[in-house]
Amino acid sequence: MQKGNKLIDVKNLSFGYSRKFVLKDICFSIKDKESILILGISGSGKTTLLKCLSGVIPNTTEGKYIGKVFIDKNDTKKIKQIHNDIGMVLQDPETQILTTKVSHEIAFGLENLCYDKKKISKLVKKYAKKFRILDKLNYDIKNLSYGEKKKVIIAAIATMNKKILFFDEPLSNLDINMKKEMFRLLKQLKKEGKTIVVAEQNPCILKTLFNRCLVLDKGRLVFNGNVKNGMELLRKITRHNKVSRTEPIDDCVLNVKNLSFGYGRNNILKDINFRVRRNEIIAITGENGCGKTTLALCLCNLLKRKRGKIELFHKTIEEYESKEIASKIGFVFQNPNFQIFKSSVTDEINYGPQNFGKIISNTKLNELLSNYGLSDKRNSHPFSLSLGEKRRLTIASAVSSEPEILILDEPVFGQDPYHFSKVLNSIIGNKTILIMTHEESLFRIANRVFEIKNGRMVEKKCGRAM
Amino acid sequence: MWKSYVKLILFMPLIILALLLQDVQYLIIISLTSLIFTKIFSKNFKKTIIFLAKYLVFTVPMLLILWSLFSTFDNAIIATVKFSSLSIASFAMISCFRVQESFKLLSSIFPYKFAFIIVLCFRYLDVVKEDIGRINLIRKTRGFEDKGNFLKKIKAKIELIVPVFVDSLLKAEDIACALDVRCFGIYKKRTFWS
Numbered sequence: 001m002q003k004g005n006k007l008i009d010v011k012n013l014s015f016g017y018s019r020k021f022v023l024k025d026i027c028f029s030i031k032d033k034e035s036i037l038i039l040g041i042s043g044s045g046k047t048t049l050l051k052c053l054s055g056v057i058p059n060t061t062e063g064k065y066i067g068k069v070f071i072d073k074n075d076t077k078k079i080k081q082i083h084n085d086i087g088m089v090l091q092d093p094e095t096q097i098l099t100t101k102v103s104h105e106i107a108f109g110l111e112n113l114c115y116d117k118k119k120i121s122k123l124v125k126k127y128a129k130k131f132r133i134l135d136k137l138n139y140d141i142k143n144l145s146y147g148e149k150k151k152v153i154i155a156a157i158a159t160m161n162k163k164i165l166f167f168d169e170p171l172s173n174l175d176i177n178m179k180k181e182m183f184r185l186l187k188q189l190k191k192e193g194k195t196i197v198v199a200e201q202n203p204c205i206l207k208t209l210f211n212r213c214l215v216l217d218k219g220r221l222v223f224n225g226n227v228k229n230g231m232e233l234l235r236k237i238t239r240h241n242k243v244s245r246t247e248p249i250d251d252c253v254l255n256v257k258n259l260s261f262g263y264g265r266n267n268i269l270k271d272i273n274f275r276v277r278r279n280e281i282i283a284i285t286g287e288n289g290c291g292k293t294t295l296a297l298c299l300c301n302l303l304k305r306k307r308g309k310i311e312l313f314h315k316t317i318e319e320y321e322s323k324e325i326a327s328k329i330g331f332v333f334q335n336p337n338f339q340i341f342k343s344s345v346t347d348e349i350n351y352g353p354q355n356f357g358k359i360i361s362n363t364k365l366n367e368l369l370s371n372y373g374l375s376d377k378r379n380s381h382p383f384s385l386s387l388g389e390k391r392r393l394t395i396a397s398a399v400s401s402e403p404e405i406l407i408l409d410e411p412v413f414g415q416d417p418y419h420f421s422k423v424l425n426s427i428i429g430n431k432t433i434l435i436m437t438h439e440e441s442l443f444r445i446a447n448r449v450f451e452i453k454n455g456r457m458v459e460k461k462c463g464r465a466m
Numbered sequence: 467m468w469k470s471y472v473k474l475i476l477f478m479p480l481i482i483l484a485l486l487l488q489d490v491q492y493l494i495i496i497s498l499t500s501l502i503f504t505k506i507f508s509k510n511f512k513k514t515i516i517f518l519a520k521y522l523v524f525t526v527p528m529l530l531i532l533w534s535l536f537s538t539f540d541n542a543i544i545a546t547v548k549f550s551s552l553s554i555a556s557f558a559m560i561s562c563f564r565v566q567e568s569f570k571l572l573s574s575i576f577p578y579k580f581a582f583i584i585v586l587c588f589r590y591l592d593v594v595k596e597d598i599g600r601i602n603l604i605r606k607t608r609g610f611e612d613k614g615n616f617l618k619k620i621k622a623k624i625e626l627i628v629p630v631f632v633d634s635l636l637k638a639e640d641i642a643c644a645l646d647v648r649c650f651g652i653y654k655k656r657t658f659w660s
Binding site for chain 2: 051059101110120124337401
């Protein structure tokens with residue numbers, strides 16, 4: 001282990017956004033030039049801990065804050081701003097983009113630091129070369145892929161020569177090539193003598209990079225030691241109810257023939273063919289922005305410019321009315337905030353059936369609520385729920401109108417495994433399910449796994465863990 | 467930098483004249499000249515024209531009808547032409563400035579923090595627009611139909627407000643964090659590199 005003085009010191013930190021504490025009594029310290037991995041399942045408080053360490057939390061975001069965090073012997077609460085030595089890369093690159101062009105984005109921080117123009121040009125070029133985005137400097141950021149956007153954001157923060165770098169889930173939503181690239185970048189930053197703190201639930205190839213590992217479970221720090229033992233402990237924590245795979249019935253529910261979608265030269269989907277049998281579970285994976293959601297929207301007949309043929313229950317999809325399709329296909333999107341329209345949990349669950357002119361009985365409603373772990377929240381406002389609860393509510397409200405096919409877009413994100421396995425057990429076996437996901441753990445319950453790459457869909461060998 | 471000043475000097479008199487003048491023929495000349503300037507400076511002239519056409523198709527009949535209810539028809543025509551030439555000139559000006567350019571120009575007039583708020587607003591209008599489209603699609607998958615009379619349609623639009631607002635507020639927190647990390651606003655001045 002490297003020697004050095006304490007750079008970050010956390011003393012008895014507890015924090016909660018509202019009444020409930022997300023972090024409970026956390027104590028540890030980080031030395032100079034150390035690289036640290038924070039492990040934990042989603043909802044265990046990784047992001048909140050990172051925000052506390054970087055000083056975002058007592059200053060920008062408010063809440064119940066107990067304890068102290070010192071950076072270079074300065075109390076974060078007293079600095080009133082994020083410390084100048086701290087760089088933080090959040091999970092979603094989309095919200096961190098502040099300008100329109102790649103070169104402007106990289107230069108933004110340097111401009112704020114009042115560097116002169118020549119120095120900025122030099123630095124931008126240098127870092128673009130290092131991050132292998134030199135040929136894209138004049139591109140509009142909108143036209144980059146998800147992984148490239150992430151790279152631009154990291155480049156923008158790396159140019160500012162900060163001592164400590166925080167990364168929140170740098171690998172999420174990336175394909176394997178981009179993951180390797182991210183590994184290379186982090187290794188380079190480590191070589192430059194930066195202190196690196198990464199929060200990740202599935203570190204796969206990054207493992208070898210770190211000297212130390214912290215494991216969080218339900219807001220508590222349960223482990224502080226070497227990476228190997230930490231990974232083992234995490235595996236123990238994620239143990240959950242067994243979800244068994246069921247065999248499908250040989251009856252074609254959905255048949256897609258030569259489906260293409262896109263305008264002109266840049267087709268998002270090209271020539272997609274697949275058949276889905278009744279009660280089959282299919283996982284579809286691919287890099288973010290590769291067209292998974294587009295494919296799902298095509299299946300619901302919500303996009304106009306598609307070519308090819310889709311058969312739903314032996315009839316082409318154009319023969320149905322839009323309402324009929326909606327009653328047959330339930331759709332759960334990734335962002336739960338987009339799909340909440342009513343002011344209480346029960347109203348929200350009733351929204352779908354109401355639109356179809358159905359009424360769900362009280363006993364069924366109670367069963368749904370208890371299966372999804374929402375029984376005690378039935379009258380509260382959906383926006384007051386936690387992320388995991390919100391996501392379960394959106395699945396419940398899609399299931400309540402009894403569709404025969406269910407499409408789930410990234411269902412694991414923000415979900416704790418115990419509740420999620422319960423949810424899966426309640427829907428598997430009597431529904432056809434399409435899962436759009438990056439999560440390799442979900443491939444185990446799927447009958448078949450497909451991957452979308454460059455607009456084409458290929459079947460993947462099942463059970464091959466990455 | 468001088469290029470953006472030229473644009474400003476060309477467009478500003480047009481907008482001021484459109485505010486002051488009352489004659490229909492001069493107003494039409496003003497809107498035509500501003501369109502010519504757009505052709506010269508703007509990178510996507512076609513997009514601007516399509517946007518303007520959509521906008522005018524909606525506003526012109528509405529103004530004509532409303533104005534003629536309270537005044538004579540002649541007055542209504544003058545008011546409509548005045549309003550549309552004013553909006554053409556100002557939209558044309560906005561379409562000629564690129565984001566970084568307008569940030570630079572605005573911060574030479576106002577403090578740069580304030581200028582950035584305006585620029586960021588324009589950028590995130592696009593994001594919000596995308597979000598609204600997506601929420602609409604999601605509602606359709608839940609069996610919602612965009613049919614019925616005018617009142618029902620408006621009521622359905624109001625239902626969208628809450629999810630859009632909540633999501634934008636959550637995004638705002640992330641943007642604030644991203645700005646802080648890039649040391650935005652720690653000094654009173656900043657360089658403009660381009």
